[in-house]
Amino acid sequence: MQFSKWHGIGNDFIIVNGLQETAATIAKLQQQAAFFCDRHLGIGADGLIIVLPSEKADIRMKIINSDGSEAEMCGNGSRCFTRYVFENGLLLKRQMEIETLAGIIRTELVDGNDGNVIVRVDLGEPKLKRAQIPMQGDPNDTAVHVPIQIGEQTFYATAVSTGVPHCVIFVEDLKGIDLGVLGPKVECHNLFPRKTNVEFVKVVGKNEAIMKVWERGAGITMACGTGASATLVAAALNGLTERRAVIHLDGGDLSIEWDQNNRVILSGTATQVFQGKCEIR
Numbered sequence: 097m098q099f100s101k102w103h104g105i106g107n108d109f110i111i112v113n114g115l116q117e118t119a120a121t122i123a124k125l126q127q128q129a130a131f132f133c134d135r136h137l138g139i140g141a142d143g144l145i146i147v148l149p150s151e152k153a154d155i156r157m158k159i160i161n162s163d164g165s166e167a168e169m170c171g172n173g174s175r176c177f178t179r180y181v182f183e184n185g186l187l188l189k190r191q192m193e194i195e196t197l198a199g200i201i202r203t204e205l206v207d208g209n210d211g212n213v214i215v216r217v218d219l220g221e222p223k224l225k226r227a228q229i230p231m232q233g234d235p236n237d238t239a240v241h242v243p244i245q246i247g248e249q250t251f252y253a254t255a256v257s258t259g260v261p262h263c264v265i266f267v268e269d270l271k272g273i274d275l276g277v278l279g280p281k282v283e284c285h286n287l288f289p290r291k292t293n294v295e296f297v298k299v300v301g302k303n304e305a306i307m308k309v310w311e312r313g314a315g316i317t318m319a320c321g322t323g324a325s326a327t328l329v330a331a332a333l334n335g336l337t338e339r340r341a342v343i344h345l346d347g348g349d350l351s352i353e354w355d356q357n358n359r360v361i362l363s364g365t366a367t368q369v370f371q372g373k374c375e376i377r
């Protein structure tokens with residue numbers, strides 16, 4: 097089977113054109129996703145993306161995490177997917193509608209100033225998980241910023257879904273956060289019955305923040321597009337940033353805007369690394 101390896105600022109994916117594969121092969125591929133994503137025994141990636149036909153949109157994206165679980169959506173993956181389907185001639189449109197388990201997202205290929213191709217993703221409206229804790233002074237409203245207890249430590253979390261669940265925690269001392277220890281504890285905290293992606297964030301200006309991510313089903317990754325988007329929404333809601341900001345991640349920067357129509361727009365690069373062939377058993 098032919099595959100391509102792509103990354104969106106270091107968040108990397110194996111992409112397979114499922115349009116030319118049988119349903120049986122796609123099922124096997126999905127079952128073996130964890131093996132293909134394994135960095136020692138397989139190709140190595142944070143996730144596996146399969147291109148499929150859609151009856152509701154131009155095309156469908158299936159995204160499987162490196163542990164084999166299926167995610168509803170993927171921000172960085174959708175940028176890679178958009179360039180992949182365009183450059184391989186599977187869809188000759190610079191603006192496309194992509195069906196995902198989180199609904200239909202809209203993407204657009206845009207020529208950047210520096211010669212880079214930028215992919216813009218309209219993730220739709222963010223959803224807030226409002227805790228049943230009355231806000232001070234307003235008994236009808238409920239908090240978006242809630243305490244979460246991890247061992248001896250109490251953090252304040254803002255839960256936002258941008259297609260997949262995110263728990264955003266603002267901290268002053270990002271270097272003091274042991275992501276490998278705290279990430280899985282927050283991911284599996286009982287506040288999140290379907291688990292969650294986890295972002296620790298230091299805001300460094302009204303239009304700028306630094307983010308580290310522990311992804312549900314993948315662990316520490318160099319970047320997360322829906323996570324950077326959830327971070328911007330959480331920061332703006334908490335009055336920490338404006339509604340447009342650059343989020344700095346280990347693999348590079350993403351530009352996020354939460355526009356006046358309540359839609360979250362993510363922009364960044366998508367890069368092909370190599371192509372190859374693998375055997376499906």
Ligand SMILES: N[C@@H](CCC[C@H](N)C(=O)O)C(=O)O
Binds near residue numbers: 168293321
């Ligand atoms: N890396 C992604 C998110 C992928 C899905 C996530 N691990 C989940 O299970 O929710 C992104 O760029 O958004």
